[in-house]
Amino acid sequence: MDLLEAIGAKETIVCIGPGGVGKTTSAAAAGLLLAQNGRKVCVLTIDPARRLASALGLDQVGNEPVLASEEMPNYWVAMLDPKQTFDAMIARYSSSKAQEQEIVDNPVYRNLVTRLSGTQEYMAFERLWELRESQRFDIIVVDTPPAQAAIDFLHAPSRLAGFLDNRVFKFMLKPPPIYLRPIAMATRGLVKQIANVVGADVVNDTMDFFQAFSGIEDGFRERALMTSELLASEATSYLLVSSPAPDALASGSRMVELLKGIGHQVDSVLINRVTPTYALDPRDVGAPAQARADLDRLVWMRAHEQAVIDEWGRGLSLQGWYLLEDLASDVSSLSVLSEVAEAMQRCALVPFREVE
Amino acid sequence: MQTSKARIILSELVGDPRLVLVTGKGGVGKSSIARLIALIAQAGGLKPLLILFDEFGGESDGIEQVILLPDAVMLEYLETHGFGPLAQRLLKSGVIDAVSTAIPGIRDLLVLGKIKQLVNSGIYDLVLVDAPASGHLLSLLSSPDGLGAIATDGPIASQSADVITLLRDKELTGVVLVTLPEETPVQETSEVYNHLTTLLATNVLSCVVNRMPAMVDRRDDLAPGSAEDRANHYLAARSNFASQQAKTVRDLLPVPTFELPYVDDATQPTRAAFALFDQLDEWGFR
Known part of the structure; x- marks a missing residue:
């Protein structure tokens, strides 16, 4: 099976993997490959390198998909704006303009939007859901933020929903039933003590936030549920992108495990930046010793990487992996991206070999 | 290595501060560089302490190290700030979790404290x-800035003020930026530099361009299209690209820049640090 077949039958492709392995480029190239094969594609990127962004025609952050080039009517790209997405969600679920304003103005909300790790991921999936709902595209390829904290990515929806659902705060907002009053009193006492440490205004802002937010959680919870369903759907495929570096692979396996833990299966593995190797033609003789030594070094490195990958692959329940060789430079134009897409088109599954 | 030589190298790399924060995009080798600087300091007769945030920090190698986990730091703070044995219960109740999720800076501030x-x-x-x-x-x-703005009273507010003073003290504190000779890390390094120096008024000491590939020149004495020729083409392109990126770093950042070679085992911080330490003499320090 080649890579195009592996991903072409799906509706959503989620690219996961550690930072610095060319994940965004791979997502963009996979999208381009699918578009060239007649699918209407949208690539949702999170934070592309500047030159890649401008190659894709993304000169500024914008939630709305744009065409990467006039010549390719099937290839759309969008760069996530988490704040805009979050604001739009608040607007959608608020019962009044006043409620919306109260939430948006609360310092706790501003903190959530800009600082809480996981918000970006949560909003990426929210945006994915919106794009899916719009039915404008055959396939959506989602790039995810680097998995510095793989956990954030996977737990984002439930974590935020859990926070917004915090029972302790609800408890304090609503008058408790009589039999629970002693506990409520004790909790209030604790909150007072916390206020002594962190400052009363911090606690007040937090309380105000939950107060303002009440009634909206249901909408958020419902949406989190739908997003989870979309992510668990048969039509969603997970593509793990890594480099052959042992630390990148290790962080990749942790993501695979975490995904498994919440019932998702990584379907394909793409290993980028593999050292290129060149077959020796027996007719070539007499190359200078240094040039031959350089070639030997590349061949040695490739063999080493391959052994590392085979060993790593034993822990996965996958047939094999897709290989992309290192480019020696960054992708800075659509034509270079096309070359990557072309290389992907030729990508055949490399089986994991038995390790001796 | 001679003590005096190690001291010279240390002073070229970081100067003479008491607190050095080593950072960079994920996967650029900042843990190796932090450990390397600790090794150099130790060779220079100083007593370094390495602070890690990751439980899987690295093998011990004679450098004293401490791992700071935000939850443990939070617990310790609460225990020593009037909560005593109640602290554990507070953490479990979820109140702390809600407050610190709402104001993520609190955990950060306690870590800085x-x-x-x-x-x-x-x-x-x-x-x-x-x-x-x-x-x-x-x-x-x-976080101290942000919290200083939100919390105007209580111990957190004064903690914020103290931490800000330390971070902005150019004699005492500085940041070493670690990057790779690739576009995205270089671009991010420049953004981080600007952010640190302008918005946070924190001193940047130097920038390390890590994992530079060996320089290879393009040859014209190879049979065109032969394996050697293609290998040479790739290696020359890669090293040329890397030196362009290193030059971009030098052009963008007005701080000393150091190019460190790629070493095998580059991804195991302790081993990479030792490998780089062993090559110190070849780096061209005076």
């Missing part, structure tokens, strides 16, 4: 922080 305490303890000549990836470091370092 702990670092400040270690710096001020007087036990160590140099405290090195294997800091979180740069994006997170910026929010870590801006």
